[in-house]
Amino acid sequence: MATATITSGHSIFQRSWDFVRRYPIIPVIILITLLIMAIIGPYVAPFPRDKGFSHDRNLGLWEQSRASYIPLGGTTIEDLSFRECGIIDESKVAAKDNLEQCGKLHILGADHAGRDIFSRLLHGSRISIAVVGFSLTSGMILGTAVALFSGYYGGILDEIVTRFVDIWNALPFLMVALVMTQLFGAKVNIFVWKVDMLLFVLMLVAWVGFVRVIRAQVFVLRELDYVAASRVAGASDVRIIYRHLLPGIMNTVIVVATLNTSGLILAESTLSFVGAGIQPPTPAWGVMTNEGRDYILEAPHITLVPGFAIFLVVLSLNFFGDWLRDRLDPRLRQIA
Amino acid sequence: MFRFLAGRFLTSLISVFGATLAIFILVHVNPKDPREIFVPQSGYGLTRESWERLGDRLGFDDPAVVQYANWISRVFRLDFGVSLGYQIPVWDIIAGRLGATLQLGIGGWLMAVVLGIPTGVVAAVLRGGIFDYIARFLALVGQAAPAFVTGIVMIWLLSVSLGWFPAGGRTPDEFVWQEYVLPCLALGWGSAAGLMRLTRSSMLEILDSEFVKMARAKGVANMTTIFKHALRNALIAPITSMLLLFAGFLNGALVVEIVFSWPGIGQVALQDAVQNNDFPLLLGTVVIFLLYFVVFATLADLMYTIIDPRVRLR
Numbered sequence: 112m113a114t115a116t117i118t119s120g121h122s123i124f125q126r127s128w129d130f131v132r133r134y135p136i137i138p139v140i141i142l143i144t145l146l147i148m149a150i151i152g153p154y155v156a157p158f159p160r161d162k163g164f165s166h167d168r169n170l171g172l173w174e175q176s177r178a179s180y181i182p183l184g185g186t187t188i189e190d191l192s193f194r195e196c197g198i199i200d201e202s203k204v205a206a207k208d209n210l211e212q213c214g215k216l217h218i219l220g221a222d223h224a225g226r227d228i229f230s231r232l233l234h235g236s237r238i239s240i241a242v243v244g245f246s247l248t249s250g251m252i253l254g255t256a257v258a259l260f261s262g263y264y265g266g267i268l269d270e271i272v273t274r275f276v277d278i279w280n281a282l283p284f285l286m287v288a289l290v291m292t293q294l295f296g297a298k299v300n301i302f303v304w305k306v307d308m309l310l311f312v313l314m315l316v317a318w319v320g321f322v323r324v325i326r327a328q329v330f331v332l333r334e335l336d337y338v339a340a341s342r343v344a345g346a347s348d349v350r351i352i353y354r355h356l357l358p359g360i361m362n363t364v365i366v367v368a369t370l371n372t373s374g375l376i377l378a379e380s381t382l383s384f385v386g387a388g389i390q391p392p393t394p395a396w397g398v399m400t401n402e403g404r405d406y407i408l409e410a411p412h413i414t415l416v417p418g419f420a421i422f423l424v425v426l427s428l429n430f431f432g433d434w435l436r437d438r439l440d441p442r443l444r445q446i447a
Numbered sequence: 448m449f450r451f452l453a454g455r456f457l458t459s460l461i462s463v464f465g466a467t468l469a470i471f472i473l474v475h476v477n478p479k480d481p482r483e484i485f486v487p488q489s490g491y492g493l494t495r496e497s498w499e500r501l502g503d504r505l506g507f508d509d510p511a512v513v514q515y516a517n518w519i520s521r522v523f524r525l526d527f528g529v530s531l532g533y534q535i536p537v538w539d540i541i542a543g544r545l546g547a548t549l550q551l552g553i554g555g556w557l558m559a560v561v562l563g564i565p566t567g568v569v570a571a572v573l574r575g576g577i578f579d580y581i582a583r584f585l586a587l588v589g590q591a592a593p594a595f596v597t598g599i600v601m602i603w604l605l606s607v608s609l610g611w612f613p614a615g616g617r618t619p620d621e622f623v624w625q626e627y628v629l630p631c632l633a634l635g636w637g638s639a640a641g642l643m644r645l646t647r648s649s650m651l652e653i654l655d656s657e658f659v660k661m662a663r664a665k666g667v668a669n670m671t672t673i674f675k676h677a678l679r680n681a682l683i684a685p686i687t688s689m690l691l692l693f694a695g696f697l698n699g700a701l702v703v704e705i706v707f708s709w710p711g712i713g714q715v716a717l718q719d720a721v722q723n724n725d726f727p728l729l730l731g732t733v734v735i736f737l738l739y740f741v742v743f744a745t746l747a748d749l750m751y752t753i754i755d756p757r758v759r760l761r
Contacts, residue, residue: 277458278465283698283740286733289721290473293729377593384595385705385717397595404599404706411603418596426591 138427152233163225231394250317262329373428527731537731548711555634563639567646589640598633615707690747
């Protein structure tokens with residue numbers, strides 16, 4: 112085994128370094144962190160999502176909240192910084208609420224409206240998961256199904272599908288997203304759920320990515336003897352596709368899905384950034400980056416922190432995707 | 448060759464037809480009355496008669512096919528109606544801003560080509576060296592960071608902190624090169640990264656091939672081997688992808704325009720059109736982008752066949 116030769120006779124440092132180089136261990140840690148953030152984040156977030164505290168405006172990284180400092184004397188933040196936490200006015204309920212937040216740590220600082228950036232990042236991480244869970248998954252199912260049928264039957268159906276995919280690729284999706292949000296609103300009803308239009312548009316982007324690659328694979332598979340054998344044995348087309356072709360392309364599907372994930376998350380954040388995606392009170396990372404842009408002089412961290420978070424996630428996904436591709440399906444190197 | 452050209456032309460014609468049809472269906476088959484989209488939603492509203500007259504003018508009584516034909520013929524005459532926000536023809540707005548967007552797109556593309564391809568070649572030749580590592584690291588960063596994040600970081604570092612370049616904007620009717628550096632870099636970096644990786648891998652492949660070994664074996668100088676034998680063959684893939692890339696560049700330009708307050712189409716289409724519900728303007732922009740995209744994709748395809756005639760034999 113390759114691993115055995117590596118692990119023998121080196122220091123623990125050397126061995127762990129080799130391990131890190133061989134497996135995408137750091138990207139996986141980041142991605143798992145993202146997943147955990149998305150699952151439990153909103154429940155453990157130290158601050159409310161949309162409520163800002165005026166005294167916390169533009170607060171830097173790792174600073175304590177001044178949500179309810181008693182404004183003795185001065186009124187600027189600098190004047191307030193040495194005051195005790197206390198109730199400004201017994202009659203004001205808002206001030207009492209703020210008292211709970213006072214003195215808590217803003218791990219990643221607070222934004223221009225005094226909202227905690229870390230808490231908002233936690234809430235926003237759910238959107239990346241929604242993109243993967245809804246857009247990528249449904250796009251994957253749709254694209255794979257189309258590719259299977261068009262690859263298996265070939266002929267005129269395949270011609271139409273290929274042409275259609277070409278046209279689809281010619282659509283500028285940034286603008287299509289804008290048009291659709293304008294026409295149908297930012298949210299669409301699917302049965303009982305309200306789904307963001309953005310997730311829908313991203314699904315429409317995602318499915319094409321699967322068709323070409325998988326169709327080419329199906330072309331190879333359908334000529335193989337075992338497919339012919341099952342046809343001789345009397346299997347129906349649908350059965351051949353489902354039982355014999357689908358397992359053969361599963362590796363490719365997974366690789367293409369992983370490689371497309373980072374692109375979709377990039378598209379999500381870009382669309383949210385320009386205002387065609389998730390709408391402002393919801394703290395999508397792209398939205399946060401856009402909102403903080405105007406304060407780059409006084410408080411650059413408001414825009415840089417969410418921007419860096421996007422970068423980190425996409426980078427991890429790229430690393431992980433490349434690794435998975437080399438592992439499962441090295442032939443895809445040419446395509447993706 | 449003629450057959451091939453005719454086929455390509457036909458394909459792109461079908462693409463234009465299909466894509467405009469898709470947009471037409473999207474606009475006309477939706478829960479809203481199109482009148483609500485094409486008329487400003489403020490003021491005291493319209494009387495019953497003028498509402499009906501509006502329907503007549505938009506041709507609601509015609510069959511859908513006729514409506515589409517009318518619409519497409521107007522599109523080809525560059526008549527997209529009147530912008531709701533500006534109250535001037537949509538085409539005038541777009542035409543006035545097309546130049547700035549094109550400049551940005553071309554600048555970003557040049558940046559990608561100039562940075563990507565030479566770096567890829569050098570990284571392949573000096574494989575495993577420090578330059579190779581740095582180039583690959585920069586490529587990884589470029590591929591992972593969205594253009595708007597790169598842009599903002601550059602504004603923060605090079606403009607706000609160091610003050611080397613202006614943070615955005617464009618002087619009208621005058622070429623100030625400093626204004627172009629950051630937007631073009633933000634736009635081009637991602638593509639430069641892709642080009643660099645592609646060039647590097649195809650160059651490595653060629654450098655490992657038999658004919659390069661042959662050249663080395665018979666004692667051809669190292670530089671001659673690299674530039675005369677290897678480079679020419681290695682550049683086919685990057686050049687193709689470089690041409691295809693250009694079709695996608697204006698899309699990216701839209702986002703970069705927002706970051707750098709560049710007075711191009713992106714600002715109009717994304718900010719004004721969306722915030723003011725100016726649908727004719729948005730629709731006009733979409734159609735222009737679509738046509739542009741198809742034209743460039745076709746051109747790229749043709750160039751590809753000129754560079755590498757083997758493709759035609761597919």
